[in-house]
Structures are given as structure tokens and as C-alpha cells.
Amino acid sequence: MSYQMLTLPFLFLAIFFESFVLVTLLSKPARAARGRGPVDETPSVAVIVPCWNEATTIAATCASLLALDYPADKLEIVLVDDGSTDATPAAMTAFEENPRVRIIRKENGGKHTALNAGIAATSAEFVGCLDADSFVEPDALREIIPCFARPEVAAVTAAMSVHQPKNLIQHMQNAEYTFGITLRHTLASINGLYVTPGPFSFYRRSIIDELGGFRHGHQTEDMEMALRLQRSGYEIENAPRARVYTKSPDTALKLIKQRTRWTSGFLRNVLGEYRSLIGNRRRGVLGMLVLPTSIIAIGSSILLFLTMLFELGRSLVAAIEVRAGIPLSYALAPHGSFDWFYFPASFFILLSLSALLTSLTLIIIGKRISKTPGSIGLGLISYTFLYGLLVPLWLMRATADVTLGKNRGWRW
Amino acid sequence: MSLVTRNVLIALLITVALAGTVAYAVDYLNRARVAELSTIEDQISIDTLSLDTQFSLLAAAPCDSVASSTTLTGELSDLGNRLSYAEDQLGTNNPQVVRLKEQYSLLEIRDYLLTKQLASACGTKPVTVLYFYSNAGDCADCNKAGYALSYLRTTYPALRVYSFDYNLDLGALKTLIAVTKINDSLPAFVIDGKRSYGFTSLEDLEQQFPKGALATSTVTAPNTKQ
Numbered sequence: 001m002s003y004q005m006l007t008l009p010f011l012f013l014a015i016f017f018e019s020f021v022l023v024t025l026l027s028k029p030a031r032a033a034r035g036r037g038p039v040d041e042t043p044s045v046a047v048i049v050p051c052w053n054e055a056t057t058i059a060a061t062c063a064s065l066l067a068l069d070y071p072a073d074k075l076e077i078v079l080v081d082d083g084s085t086d087a088t089p090a091a092m093t094a095f096e097e098n099p100r101v102r103i104i105r106k107e108n109g110g111k112h113t114a115l116n117a118g119i120a121a122t123s124a125e126f127v128g129c130l131d132a133d134s135f136v137e138p139d140a141l142r143e144i145i146p147c148f149a150r151p152e153v154a155a156v157t158a159a160m161s162v163h164q165p166k167n168l169i170q171h172m173q174n175a176e177y178t179f180g181i182t183l184r185h186t187l188a189s190i191n192g193l194y195v196t197p198g199p200f201s202f203y204r205r206s207i208i209d210e211l212g213g214f215r216h217g218h219q220t221e222d223m224e225m226a227l228r229l230q231r232s233g234y235e236i237e238n239a240p241r242a243r244v245y246t247k248s249p250d251t252a253l254k255l256i257k258q259r260t261r262w263t264s265g266f267l268r269n270v271l272g273e274y275r276s277l278i279g280n281r282r283r284g285v286l287g288m289l290v291l292p293t294s295i296i297a298i299g300s301s302i303l304l305f306l307t308m309l310f311e312l313g314r315s316l317v318a319a320i321e322v323r324a325g326i327p328l329s330y331a332l333a334p335h336g337s338f339d340w341f342y343f344p345a346s347f348f349i350l351l352s353l354s355a356l357l358t359s360l361t362l363i364i365i366g367k368r369i370s371k372t373p374g375s376i377g378l379g380l381i382s383y384t385f386l387y388g389l390l391v392p393l394w395l396m397r398a399t400a401d402v403t404l405g406k407n408r409g410w411r412w
Numbered sequence: 413m414s415l416v417t418r419n420v421l422i423a424l425l426i427t428v429a430l431a432g433t434v435a436y437a438v439d440y441l442n443r444a445r446v447a448e449l450s451t452i453e454d455q456i457s458i459d460t461l462s463l464d465t466q467f468s469l470l471a472a473a474p475c476d477s478v479a480s481s482t483t484l485t486g487e488l489s490d491l492g493n494r495l496s497y498a499e500d501q502l503g504t505n506n507p508q509v510v511r512l513k514e515q516y517s518l519l520e521i522r523d524y525l526l527t528k529q530l531a532s533a534c535g536t537k538p539v540t541v542l543y544f545y546s547n548a549g550d551c552a553d554c555n556k557a558g559y560a561l562s563y564l565r566t567t568y569p570a571l572r573v574y575s576f577d578y579n580l581d582l583g584a585l586k587t588l589i590a591v592t593k594i595n596d597s598l599p600a601f602v603i604d605g606k607r608s609y610g611f612t613s614l615e616d617l618e619q620q621f622p623k624g625a626l627a628t629s630t631v632t633a634p635n636t637k638q
Contacts, residue, residue: 020423
């Protein structure tokens with residue numbers, strides 16, 4: 001059996017999932033969510049900003065929160081210094097005099113402890129968290145609050161983009177995040193989310209208290225909380241036009257580190273404490289489709305990558321062997337011709353192209369839904385050529401970590 | 413039926429429809445390739461007939477039409493490339509591909525005979541290589557040998573290389589194999605009438621050519637399969 005035959009079931013699965021997202025995107029609940037507009041209600045809100053050595057970004061993050069279009073007496077900003085060892089405390093003092101900002105300093109205990117400390121310091125009806133390397137649009141909060149209209153909604157996620165992408169790695173992540181906007185918006189419409197990301201996710205305070213606050217969650221406290229909410233029967237919504245921009249790793253190595261943490265956190269949470277959600281009919285699309293597909297996707301991506309790497313290596317060795325002893329001027333020169341006859345249109349290639357084109361379409365849709373400004377062109381190009389090469393690297397690393405029980409540091 | 417179930421079914425339908433469309437597109441392209449190969453077959457038939465006619469004409473005035481005996485080589489090069497690609501895409505056992513290979517091999521044999529006849533009548537000394545290969549997985553060095561010959565043919569355009577699939581079930585080819593007394597130790601070469609077997613390096617292959625032959629060859633050559 002050729003490697004192409006081996007990959008076909010996974011390609012079918014990818015296309016099926018993308019088709020499902022597209023169909024659900026056009027369904028009534030998603031359309032209704034897109035039609036949801038801001039409301040006049042302004043319940044009390046607190047935004048917790050957990051900080052650990054964030055001296056370079058905390059001021060801009062806090063400034064973006066202060067610029068939110070929300071009544072000043074209803075919005076509280078809680079900066080939590082989680083035992084920073086850099087100039088973060090000094091950077092925070094610039095906001096000490098602001099009546100809307102509260103500063104908490106504590107021993108380093110991890111992000112979940114900083115979030116819990118922030119929540120304990122406020123009595124707001126809704127609490128949000130914002131990573132200290134992220135920045136919000138002024139209307140973001142006004143987009144989020146209406147999503148809490150139904151009492152069963154426990155959390156609301158925002159629409160993330162990369163803050164000022166500069167190189168190809170960051171543009172690639174921006175495209176991926178934009179894909180995520182479509183995905184979150186769509187899955188939220190059928191309650192299929194399993195993560196409430198650090199940048200500007202909001203929670204109904206009473207439910208957070210009921211569930212006992214944030215936990216370590218294998219370094220993915222946002223995922224653990226979302227899974228706990230889902231297991232408890234609550235819903236997670238999404239506000240696709242609540243735009244938030246976050247700093248992203250600028251090298252492939254940093255990106256792999258960051259994603260290894262995310263993926264190993266996902267695996268440890270889902271295959272550990274929350275295993276009962278997988279295949280659970282009562283958890284609807286999350287249990288029956290989203291979680292199983294996500295786990296299969298990790299396995300299949302690794303399998304595909306290794307198989308293709310093996311095939312590529314074999315072809316490369318054969319090509320080198322054939323060319324041994326032949327002058328390089330001939331061996332390295334191209335010897336093809338441009339003719340439709342030679343178009344390599346195999347079932348595998350055309351199906352892969354279909355999956356890729358659908359992904360690019362979902363990215364463009366995400367940009368339109370969220371009304372995110374700026375060009376996505378470079379993102380689409382780098383996503384097309386880089387993403388598939390990098391993803392298996394962190395998936396393999398994370399899978400190995402989980403298998404071997406290895407834990408890594410938080411920072412990328 | 414719930415919204416999710418309905419959407420899952422629609423997504424499944426879309427997936428099946430997309431896969432079906434892709435399968436149809438691939439089949440359509442392959443059929444177009446086969447049609448192109450049919451055109452090539454027709455072209456080869458005409459060229460073969462033309463070569464036969466040239467044989468007759470040259471019997472009366474053999475050396476006046478030396479140049480015309482090589483007009484086929486440009487077409488042969490292209491046909492050989494397409495045939496090789498079609499074999500990769502459609503499979504070695506595809507009946508259309510096998511038939512085309514047989515016709516291609518016949519044309520090569522006729523061109524080889526014509527070249528020998530012209531050389532005898534007109535005193536020219538073309539350098540010819542008969543190259544026998546196998547695609548049956550029993551020839552570890554055939555790819556290397558084929559690539560080295562491609563290099564030689566490109567570097568010395570006057571070199572005439574005729575490639576033959578040793579396992580092709582074609583009477584004329586079997587006769588050629590019998591006449592040249594080539595056994596099944598592949599790859600095998602007949603360079604200017606001298607037999608050799610196996611491939612070690614380009615240098616060794618070059619040494620099997622008559623001294624100075626590679627530099628002084630003056631006639632263009634057809635394409636090879638391997």
C-alpha cells in the first residue's frame with residue numbers, strides 16, 4: 001500500500017470536518033450569533049491581567065483596557081503581579097493612581113493562582129482575563145456582554161489575531177488565528193468549544209465561584225476551565241467581532257515550544273480528567289465530534305508527516321544515488337517541460353488541494369466575520385507553505401512529552 | 413433530526429461529492445492522456461511508414477538523404493518522455509502503454525537499422541548504444557544507467573541511444589536480443605557492437621566508447637525510456 005493510500009482516510013476526515021464547519025456556519029444559530037448587536041445593558045465587569053515578567057507589554061495592555069468603550073464605574077481592571085522578577089512592578093505603578101485599576105502583588109504561583117487572586121479581589125458580575133501581552137479593541141467588551149444573555153452561558157470567547165505580525169512565522173500564526181475565529185464562531189453556535197483562550201475570555205462570576213476557580217490544568221488553565229464548564233453542562237459562547245490582538249512567537253523554535261505546551265495540555269486534560277467527555281452523547285457535538293476529531297487529527301498528522309518524511313527521504317536517497325558521479329551542472333539542472341500532459345493530478349494531490357483551499361476559504365471568512373483590518377495575503381501564503389511542516393513537530397513533541405510524562409516550562 | 417445530525421449528514425454528502433468529483437477529474441485527465449497517447453501512436457505509425465519509405469528511397473540514392481533520416485529524432489525525444497511519464501502515471505501494465513512501448517521499440521529498431529545501413533553505404537561512423545533495461549524490479553542499477561545515458565545524450569547530442577525494455581513481449585525485440593546475444597544480466601549495453609553488462613560509474617561507461625567517439629559524433633539521437 002502506498003503512503004498516499006494510507007493518508008486518504010485522514011484527508012476524508014479533514015474535508016468532512018471543514019465541510020461540517022462550513023455548513024454549520026450557514027445554519028441558523030451561527031447566523032443569529034453574527035446578527036447579535038451590542039446592547040445597552042452594562043453589568044459590572046472586572047478584567048484580570050495576570051503578569052509574570054511582562055514589563056515590556058503590561059503598560060500597553062492596560063492602556064488598551066482603559067480605552068474600552070464601557071462605563072468607567074462598571075469596569076474594573078485588576079493587574080496581578082505573580083512574583084515578577086523584572087520591571088513589571090515598576091511598570092504597574094504608572095497605573096496606581098487610576099481609580100479603575102487595582103494592583104495585586106503576590107508570590108509566584110502560576111497563572112491560575114494569579115487569576116484566582118484577581119477574581120477574589122473583585123465582586124464584579126462578569127470577570128474576564130487578558131494575557132499581559134494582548135491588546136483589545138475599544139468595542140470588544142460591548143461585543144462580549146450580549147453573548148451572556150442566556151443564563152446557561154458561562155463563558156464567552158473573543159476573536160484573536162496576532163499583534164503586528166512582522167515575519168512569515170507570525171503571519172502564518174495570524175492566518176491560523178483567523179481560521180480559529182471562524183472555527184470558534186461556528187462551534188460556539190452548537191456549543192462545541194473546549195478552550196476559553198487567555199486573551200479576553202469572559203466568565204460568569206457566579207459559575208466560576210460555583211466550580212471553584214481556576215486550576216493548574218497542566219499549564220493550560222483556560223482549556224481546563226472550558227472543559228470543566230462543558231462537563232458541568234454550561235455553554236461557551238463566542239463574540240466574533242470582539243477583536244483582541246496578542247503577541248506571538250517570532251521564531252519557529254519558540255512557536256514549537258508554545259504549541260507543545262498547548263497540545264500536551266490538551267492531551268493531558270482530555271485523556272485524563274475529562275476523558276468521560278469523549279464520545280459522550282450528552283455533551284453533544286463536543287463529545288461526539290469535536291474532541292474525537294481533534295485527537296484523531298493529532299495522531300493522523302503525526303502519521304502523515306512521518307510517512308511523507310520517509311517517502312521523501314527514500315526519494316532523496318534514490319535521487320542522490322542516481323546522480324552519483326554525474327557532473328553537478330547536469331545533475332542539479334531541471335529537465336522537465338511545461339505541458340498539461342505532465343500535470344501531476346493524482347487523487348491524493350487534488351484531494352489535498354481541496355482541503356487546503358477550504359482551509360484558506362475559512363481563513364478569509366474569519367477575517368470577514370470579525371471585520372479584522374489589515375491584509376491576510378502573507379498569512380495565506382505562509383500558512384500554505386509552512387504550517388503543515390511545523391504542526392507535526394509540536395504534535396510529536398507534545399505526544400512524546402505526554403507519553404513519557406515530561407513537563408516543560410511555561411515560557412516560549 | 414437535530415441540527416448537528418443534519419449538518420453531519422450534509423457534510424458527509426459534500427465530502428462524498430467532492431471525492432467523487434476529484435475521482436472523475438483524475439479519470440478525465442487520464443483519459444485525456446490516453447487520447448494523447450493514441451495521437452502519439454498514430455504519429456509513430458506515420459513515422460514508421462515514412463522511415464520505410466526512406467529505406468526504399470535511400471536504396472536508390474543512399475547518401476543524398478542522410479539528413480532526412482534523422483528528422484524523426486526530435487519527435488522521438490518528446491514521445492519517449494511522454495511515454496515514460498504515462499508509464500509512471502497509468503502503470504507499467506496498462507495495455508495502451510504497453511502497445512505504445514511496442515511501437516516505440518519497433519521504431520527504434522528501424523532507426524537503428526537505417527543508421528547502420530547509412531553508415532555502411534556512406535562511410536559515416538555514428539556512435540550507437542543499444543541499452544536494455546527492466547522495470548520489473550530485477551535491475552538495481554537500471555535507474556543509474558538510464559540517468560548516465562541521459563547525461564551522455566544531452567552532452568553529446570550526436571550520440572544515438574536506443575533503449576529497450578528487456579521484458580517487452582515483442583517479436584522484433586526478442587530477435588534483436590537474440591542477434592546481439594544479450595542475456596538477462598541487466599542493465600546491458602551494446603556500444604558500437606560491443607556487449608557489456610552492469611553499471612558502476614559514468615567514467616566506466618564512458619571508457620567503453622571507442623576512443624574519441626563521444627567528442628566527434630555528429631548525428632542526433634532519439635530519446636530513451638530509462
